[in-house]
Amino acid sequence: LCNHQYKFTPVYHPDMPTILPIREVASGMAYSLLKAVRCWIHYSIVVFSWLIVVPLASCRINRSLFKGPSYWIWDFTADLFKAQDVYADCIQGLTAIMLALCVFISLIWLREQILIGGFQMPVEIHPEEAAENMRANQPFAGEIAGDAAGQGAEEEAGVENENNWQLFEWERAGEELTWDRLFGFDGSLVFLEHVFWVISLNTLFVLLFVMWPFYVGYFFSSAFNITEYMKAAYFDGFITTVLGYFILGFLLFLCHALCGALRLVRFHRTLGMCYLMLKVVLIVLIEVGVFPLFCGWWLDMCSLPLFAETPESRLKWFYDAPELSLFVHWLVGMVYVFYFASFILILREVMRPGVLWFLRNVNDPDFNPIQEMVQYPVIRHVRRFLASVLVFALTILICVYCPFRIILRFMPSTLPYRGSNRSDLPFLSLFFELLLLQVILPTLLEQSHTRQILKVLIFRWCKVVGKLLGLTDYLLSRENNGAVPREQQNDRGRHLLAAEFGVLEEDLDRNLGAAHHMLLIGGRSSTQHQPYVKPPYFLFRIIALLLVICVSSITFSLIALTVPVTIGRKLMHCITGTDSHYELYTLSCGLYICCMLIRLFTVSFSYIPRDFNMLADDAKAWLSTVLINWLRFVVAVISYFGLVAFMFGFLVELMIVAPLRVPRFGTALPCLFMIWLLGAFYCKIFCVCMVTIGPNWRMRHAFETLYRDGPRNMNLQAFMTNAVLPLFLLFGNLLAVPYTIVYAIFPILGCDAEDQLQYGKRIYPGMLSFFLLFVFLAWQFKKVKAMMGKIRNERYLLGQRLVNFDSKRDERALSSLVV
Template sequence: FIFLSADICRVCRSEGTPEKPLYHPCVCTGSIKFIHQECLVQWLKHSRKEYCELCKHRFAFTPIYSPDMPSRLPIQDIFAGLVTSIGTAIRYWFHYTLVAFAWLGVVPLTACRIYKCLFTGSVSSLLTLPLDILSTENLLADCLQGCFVVTCTLCAFISLVWLREQIVHGGAPQWLEQNQQQPLNGVGQQNEAQAVVNGGVENAVLDQPANPAAENVVVGENPEIQEEQVDEEEEDNEDEEDAVVEDAADANNGAQDDMNWNALEWDRAAEELTWERMLGLDGSLVFLEHVFWVVSLNTLFILVFAFCPYHIGHFSIVGLGFEEYVQASHFEGLITTIVGYVLLAVTLIVCHGLAALVKFQRSRRLLGVCYIVVKVSLLVVVEIGVFPLICGWWLDICSLEMFDATLKDRELSFQSAPGTTMFLHWLVGMVYVFYFASFILLLREVLRPGVLWFLRNLNDPDFNPVQEMIHLPIYRHLRRFILSVIVFGSIVLLMLWLPIRIIKYLLPNFLPYNVMLYSDAPVSELSLELLLLQVVLPALLEQGHTRQWLKGLVRAWTVTAGYLLDLHSYLLGDQEENENNANQQPNNQHARNNNAIPVVGEGLHAAHQAILQQGGPVGFQPYRRPLKFPLRIFLLIVFMCITLLIASLICLTLPVFAGRWLMSFWTGTAKIHELYTAACGLYVCWLTIRAVTVLVAWMPQGRRVIFQKVKEWSLMIMKTLIVAMLLAGVVPLLLGLLFELVIVAPLRVPLDQTPLFYPWQDWALGVLHAKIIAAITLMGPQWWLKTVIEQVYANGIRNIDLHFIIRKLAAPVISVLLLSLCVPYIIASGVVPLLGVTAEMQNLVQRRIYPFLLMVVVLMGILSFQVRQFKRLYEHIKNDKYLVGQRLVNYERKSGKQGTSTTPPQSSQE
């Protein structure tokens, strides 16, 4: 049987009728070719797209106007539409002005005035607070300060919410659970039983002597881990059994209270409350309520998190007589607030213990949560603020001789600008800590898992520093902080202070480095800074080879040290040991069942790992332990220190020496900032090492391949040099010169003086302007320049297309810049003198023609934009008054087809 199938709609699967014809608006064929216009419009509203999701063809609609529409709109219609549009624009302008005034004026201003009122410390300031809020004095400064206050309060609010999520999802400490009533353990305060557990286990693990002659037993998990959990608690469990039953009932009630909120209602409210609605950008006035709540939240957080701790600390410092010392630090407010938080934490500990004694479970839990908040806040300040600051100051102190400075100079700089000095030292310390952590991560990639058992693994997915801050007691964090200060400080001594002393002894004339802010060199300091920031540093930082080189050096050093000291198995591990590990598992299981404390081999480090990470060792691999193992470890540490010392000596001398030698050909005997010489020397060293590594990689391939590679690279380098000369030389020079003629010279040089142009400075500024223009172009809409730049970036250096770059990018850009420079000059110097004007007028035209033509171009652009806007307004008015509908347009091929299908065809092809 042969069936003739009729055309049907791809959405509703119905046939076409005279009232609802079928259209084929896109390239799709077969059973999805046709569709009803109503079905398509409904689907477009649902999918929020204007094109077919299969063939990507954009649907087209033709407007249907009323038959009585005139050929041109009457003036009154255009005027009425224009007045309506202006009224709408004015309404939106007033609304957005109110929004901006509320969020950028009222909120920060009230926050700043309330903050000042609370910290004034007088009753009169509270009484005059409404008048102070309405005062017009120092509006801009108070708004800026208020923005900082609002930012701090919002960060505090977000941190509180995030900390609550950490406690809810990560679990609260055991001493906080309501079904266990325990007196809170303070800072290192424990009872005798807990001390026995801590002392027994830690001494057995930390102080156990090594036994070189014993057989190496691999223990995968420490049997004392469960006992060590007692050491992780901040309180003891000494209550009676009847209190436990009452606490369990309270815990159930508390859990029931936590579950009273409806998640669906909160999700629905979150869906309804968008950023536009919350900020008032949707046109409604609901945002005024949000402004009120933000002001109230700011006041509450200022009162709770700033006012109360500050005054607690202030009264305590005044009472103890330390007020003069705190004022001499230039950070009286910060130190006083931190002291207040510390006293508040101690008070919360005492109150928590009292609430536990009198069995006030809700008060006990609330005080415990408040203590966790204060504890985590103080630990964050210590970890992120105090520790990098200590590292920064220690780095500065150890490097004083390198810059020919003294402690008296640092004291004077601190007295003159304490805030800037502390920030710079904190920034240096943060950079040091970051790169040290990055180097530790690189070491973990090379060394055997388990070697760095004493350091936390930042790549561990289970590692959560906030959870550690919540669960671990204070004395554990204090111990970690002291050990970290000792380790980081010792490394600074080894890699900075000691090399400086050696350099001063061996090369007396090499130090100090010249780091003065001025320079007597014939080149501009700004040009050197731009060259460093735009050329040298991106070339060094954007290369991934540096990390691979460093990793290769670390691996080579590890292999060398391992074979010299017979520690290859300990440092890198052995495949044979991994294969035999399965045979040792029964013995390990037997050892775990017998609760044996490991005293030899990797069991010692497994125990350390268990203590530091609250669990079994992660990713631990066994190793073969040689004879005289402690002596070999000591020699390994000595070898490592010597290697770090030599590496530091090379890094402190070789780049600077090479940079000074190269810069001497350019600047002569003039002194230049050592940052530029170091960067230049480092760049040359990087190029040399890169070339050597490439040649070494090519050598096994034979002489013919090497010649071919050298030929290819030489051709690529020549192309790159040509492109660099055009795009990094000619274009920035023309761009900087044009900027100088249009903006700088008319503003800085009077008409009776002759402007002087410095090509080097113009080129340096042109490099900066070119990068900014390229970044804006890549972020903007799609047009020919963006397409060409993206294509050049996609090709890269190795696939560089010289013809494409010159024809599509360099030639058009250089032509536009040359026309922008030459046309005004020809008009001012060639055409204007032919008109017979005076010399003063010629000078005026020559000096002002560039900004004048810029204004003409800008006005033409604005005029063109307004013409397009008027056309859009004209179409909008016509559509509002005379548009009666839209008809879907069929997709027409080159051969042409029927516009619409009022009756279904007899067949359609699949």
């Protein structure tokens, strides 16, 4: 205030005692304790209701819906309150509730997407036919629009008022209802009503979206005698429900067509909306669920020689754990699809636009898969799905199955990979796991130049293959090939686009809406294609190109499957002297060495065009700057991850690990190597915690400066002074002081060797317990002090006075007045 600090001082009653009476303190403590107990009881009821009552009731009600009316009458109550399988039923109930919530949110979002994309078009008319009908029957469309407007004119005002009223009510309810009030953390019991509504709505959801389709599919499968085949798949309930959804979709399509023929506009629109939502859900289920699962199973069947497995063992695993088997294969398929799509994106960046016309460009800003699912007919999605299955199956067959056959034929010692992590030296396994997680994997994942190297390799391959087959102009764009400038390409693209839409080139900018409309209804625009010169015998050249692609894919797969693991095995053999190692370690080490060699080759290749003097100058600069920086970095690493890490790990071993693991009269045999490894891991966790959630002091500033500047610009003196030295002194004192007390002071007091050994084992956990007790008492002292201040303020506080906080400034002002 007025450019200087200030504070408020309390003004108490003159009769306030210096020390509060014990009765008032005791009553305040009793009130605080009663409030804490009441709060604990309320929160316990909230947690019990949301985590036990709601999922348990939902699971058992949902299960009872599929057991028939006789079960509902006689056994429902007993089954609802039984004490068996409570934990499993709670997990299943929580899963069902979360699934229902996700489905509800997805349906709302899908409805908005359908309305945004336009719902005037019939659901199963081809986009080209729809465009022709819109152009040919424009007066008829206007007549229908007029009829619809005439029919709805009487209800327009009422509907508008109703919508406005609902919107107002939703906004008012949204302002009153908060998350704390919804879940009951505000202290009220209103959440019990919310618990009842959650159970009721979840039951209604199961009735509409699970039970009804299930019985539709069950009646259909019973009518055609295919129930036994579904039971053999171990997921007969899910398959029956999906079958019911397909039948309901077909019935919705027929009813929608019938309502359209009878001109029942409202039913036609409602059934169309339901059909589109069901259609999109089923297509998403097939493309996101079935297709990755197929890719995972096919990839597993083609890679059986990798671990010397057989189809019978895979079937046995499926019969033993069907859910786990399906999840693992689905996850593997999703990873494969993701990396395949990433590779296609790299190919699009290198190759000529239009070469990969048969694959969808997921990186296109105009690409909207939901709108395509809504607008395109089902038969088109079926063709796309079959084409995707064919492409991915052939890719896996070429890149996985054929290389494994060749390896088994010519290099049988490479396979199988060892999939078990058994070692006679456990600390070596721990060392390799920490090396893999802390060094190798972060380095491989942070290789930003890998994408550029892959693009260069693809470009060189296209240049070589294009020259051999005469397809350079077909594979590479004119810009990459250096034949046509970009301005000429843009002019040619504009000319082709104007020719396709039948307009003049100067009118093209004014007809971008037509191009966007063509993209919206399913047409293709020539802006994504670049013309090329078609050489003679083009078909035979394309066939030869496909053969070269197959051979190149097989060669690259052979290199990827043999070279890294061979290098890793040789390295492991040189380190440990044995050959039985987990192949994850060998493969990771081999990939790390290969990446480092490729990086060294690319850096060295950039220096080849220079002369000797330039290389000498660069070497001097490197010796004067980079080498010094690396020396500073090595000193910091040895100090922090060497000495401090060992002291940290040894202190944790003495305080926590040894008292829990070693019996009372036993002797700990610490492994110094494992202690250092765990200490390095603890130091990394400490560094992360200090940067993210640490207090605002100089050690945090030291770690933040190191993280911001990096190893090249590291201030070694500041890091050693503010981070390494305080930790070294702290851990050194915590290790040395108890040892000195036990083995230097206790013998003077008359303790024998056995007592010294027992005291030495217990002094470190006792010191930790004393520290935790001290922290707890300090926390309780602050709470009691705050409670006493609150009691004093409630009983004796009269007001507050604003005073100047800078007392020295008042003294200076007073002295100036005296003078």
